[in-house]
Every structure is written in structure tokens, then in C-alpha cells.
Amino acid sequence: MKKKYLTIYDDLVKKIQSDVWPASTLLPSENELTTEYDTSRETIRKALNLLAQNGYIHKIRGKGSVVLDINKFSFPVSGIVSFKELAQQMNQTSETIVEEISVIEDKAVTDKLQPSEQSQIWKVVRIREISGEKIILDKDFFNADYVPILSKETCQNSIYEYIENDLGLTIAYAEKEIVVEEPTQEDRECLDLEGHSNVVVIKSHVYLEDTSLFQYSESRHRPDKFRFVDFARRVKN
């Protein structure tokens, strides 16, 4: 059974993107949508609240839901999205170079991932090339308790696809941190830095459905190619 409020949400997103309701106009009221989709008002409200959360509309009590004009051609580091998913969304010519796949026992990393006794950690280093330039250096560390096998083909394609579809693991949430650092020797060797004296680093701790930490990763970006877009709501008491 499909979730009704999600299919309604998807349908509304599609219609907003195809200008059925242009920016700064009002959506049909919740009651109208209720009859239109033949459902209850609460279900419509779940879909609308999702739209509001993701910046598609703004709800005004007593008035209705205003369609917002958000620039959709952004580079969302927000959320948990794999590079493959990102590249597909952006229609960019991109390529992945697998630089290293190994099993390590580095104290600094193993402490973070806290694997069980005598277990191991996968280290994967990949370079992301966008329109011919080496822009991003991705360093991923996976707890081998959860990811027993990791082939070069998988790393070339999409590790997340492999983890979710083949291994059947469910990625649940992540803590992300963005900082600016000086390039390491590795950054200088792997990336086309072109004299830039900083890299933007996105550090992520990724957790599974059972709240176990299974991945730590650093995504190191050339600063002039980095852009982060966010949508925020003011919280009032």
C-alpha cells in the first residue's frame, strides 16, 4: 500500500514545478484539495506541511498556501544524498576516479567508528571530476561489520545504491559539519587547486536505522566551486 500523503506531495511538487500554480499565487484550499484528491483534510495537511518544510510553499493562517519562488538549480549538500544522485540531478558531465580502496586500522578513525573487537574499517578515496576539473576529494570510512565486501565497481558506481539495495541496510540520519581548512598534501596532489589556499570540508557521521554509526566521511571541496543552499524557518517561542 502506497502512502497517500506522499503521492499527493509528489503530485503537488510536480504541478508547482510545471507552473500549474505560479509563484506568489495561492494553492487551492485544504478543503478543495480534500475533495480533489478524495481524502481527508489531515492527509492533505501532511502533504502541505512537507511542501512547506522543503520550501515550496508558505502557509498563512486564514489565507492559504502561497507558492514560493525558490531557485531550484542549487547544489544541495543538505540532506543525505550520494554524489551519483547529485550529479544526475544537475545534468553535469562528471566522473569518479577511485584513488584507493583499503582496509585500515587507524586509531583516530577506528575510535570514531567504534567497531566491534578486531573488526576492520574500509577506507575509500575518490576524486570527483566535474567538467574536466578535479573538484572534490571524497574520503569515506565504512565499518566493515556492516559492509563486508566492497568492489572497485561499486565504488565507481554508487556505494549508497549498493548499501541500500544489495545489502538491504537502511540509512537513517547524519550529523554534518562544514568547516574550512588548509589543504593537506593529499589535497594538493589529488585536486586541481589552482593556487587556492583553502578547502571546504564537509564531515559527516552517518547512522543506520538502529542508530549505529556505520560511516564517517570527509568531502573536501575546492572553495570556489563550493556552494551550500538552505531553507530555514523562523521559530517563534
Add this chain to the structure above:
Amino acid sequence: MKKKYLTIYDDLVKKIQSDVWPASTLLPSENELTTEYDTSRETIRKALNLLAQNGYIHKIRGKGSVVLDINKFSFPVSGIVSFKELAQQMNQTSETIVEEISVIEDKAVTDKLQPSEQSQIWKVVRIREISGEKIILDKDFFNADYVPILSKETCQNSIYEYIENDLGLTIAYAEKEIVVEEPTQEDRECLDLEGHSNVVVIKSHVYLEDTSLFQYSESRHRPDKFRFVDFARRVKN
């Protein structure tokens, strides 16, 4: 009438922060909370969903709500928070230097803010000093249609407090963008850059309840003092 689900949310946050339920333990079930707070399950669920959104808990179907161990001493650029609110949260010795207050008609800025004919725009430049170092340069532009008067005291204290409490305007949402730029001459003069050749710039478009754009701002940070923390959930299908 106070909103029940918000008071429950606040109460649960307080209890989580004071270790009533330590990290990685389960909250009482929704039914237990229902009787405990003498309310309905849906109301409890609203409070719990807020907790999940803000990274306090992770809900697992069939099991319960796990308390997460999130580092609370972070620098949340996420959300719409004024510098004063931020500084209060962090217990940092901080000071604000009002560098400039003026009324301008700059084409580039006025185009962004789209004020009515012959109206004007406030420009406010402030330097944020944290533990003695000039770290942040805040440049704010306000549509004078909404903010008629702006005193130095207000800029020294909190513009948002003035706008929300005194002017009675309701700040609703914002689009934020984070990029890395080379320092301008102004950056070099106002900030203690100490040789850093980049600044992190947070550009914000802030909107009121009626979806009108009333503020554009650039918050320019010394890169080594910048940190952005985010909590993200994996969206499936």
C-alpha cells in the same frame, strides 16, 4: 491558549538535556506519554516529530524513540537566529561594533529588495568581536518600507528584537547560501584576517509572513572560525 504540543516538546527537550533519558535509551512509548501528559496520542506525536526533526530523537517503527547523543555546543548558522540570540546561547564574550548606518540607493541592492517607487534602503554594517578578535562582518540591508526608523542603539542591541517586538513584524522564512570568497578591501580593513586569503560568506534573503522580501544580508566570517552544523535525515523514495 498555549499550544499543548509545543509545551510538551519544550518539556521533553529539557528532560533530554538534563539526562532524564540518557542517550541511546528509549523514551516512554507514545501511549505512556499520552497518559502522562493527559492528552491525545496525535498531540504527543506532534511533539515527538518535532524532536525528531531537530535531532533529539530517532523514531523506529515497532520499537520506540531512541534518544540521540548530539553535541549541543555547536554553532548553528542553520535556522534564522540573530547574533544576539546566538551569543547568549554560547556564553561567549562578544561585542558588536556598529561601523555604518546609512540610507542608500545602490542599484544592485535595490534590485534585490525591490522596494516600492522612490523608497529607500537601510544599510547597516556591524563588526562582531568574539573574545577580542574581529571575526565577523555583518552587512544588512533592510527595506525602509517596513523598517522606517533605525537607531544606533537598536543596531548595537538586536535589530531582530526591535523588528519583532516593537514594529510587530513577523519574520517567516529565509533562503540561505554559503560560499567562499576572496576578501574584499572592506573585509581586510574591518576584520582580523591574519593572513587568511578567504572569507566564508552567508548570504540570506529574509521574508516576512506575507512573503514579502524585507532583508538581504551578508555575514562574512574568518574561515578558521567558521563552523556550520546540520542534522539531516535520509529521504527514501
Add this chain to the structure above:
DNA sequence: TATTATATCTTGTATATACAAGTTGTGCAA
């Protein structure tokens, strides 16, 4: 004319019920 009340829209909150679906432990049966 100008102002005020009112009716009628809108969204927000609170409650109740029913069932679906995932997790876990108990106990029975092979």
C-alpha cells in the same frame, strides 16, 4: 461617507477511532 459588525472563508489545534506494519518475547510443538 466612514466605521463597525457580521458572516464566511481560510488554516491551526485537539481529540477519538481504526487498522497497518514492524519488533520482541513467550510458549507450544516437532
Add this chain to the structure above:
DNA sequence: TTGCACAACTTGTATATACAAGATATAATA
């Protein structure tokens, strides 16, 4: 002992109803 079915939890979805509260146009009133 081992395995399986089942009962008893948990959270997720869908529906219905009632009232609160903000916005707006219309009609009544001063």
C-alpha cells in the same frame, strides 16, 4: 533443543469531528 506461530507490544497511516483563530468581503450602522 530448535524452530515456528502467536500474542502483545511498538510506531505509522487514514479518517472524522469539533472548535479556535486569522483574513476578507459584505452589509448594517452611525
